[in-house]
Amino acid sequence: MSGDWSSGPGDHYPEHRHDYDKVLVATSGSITFRLPERDGSVELGAGDQLDLPAGTLHGADVGASGVACSETHLRRGTLTEVRLHVGGIEASETAVRQVA
Secondary structure, three states: OOEEEEEOOOEEEEEEEOOEEEEEEEEEEEEEEEHHHHHHEEEEEEOOOOEEEEOOOOEEEEEEEEEEEEEEEOOOOOOOOOOOOOEEEOOOOOOHHHOO
């Protein structure tokens, strides 16, 4: 499944899990994903991508300008770890934990 969605400024998504792998790309605005089991969070801006394997606990807070995203759902097990791609460059999982 693939799709585009958007949310308004300050929208909040409580922590939850999915039974599928998710690839999310911010196309405009910003959104901060909270990753409590990894003791951190990551902020996505336009062009940034977050890969979330199935079962990853996450929540999100939309930035002051709102956000638009493109999301793809993959078969569980396609992704093996949380990965952040900033401006097309993959960041390490350490960066995912350290960004607050």
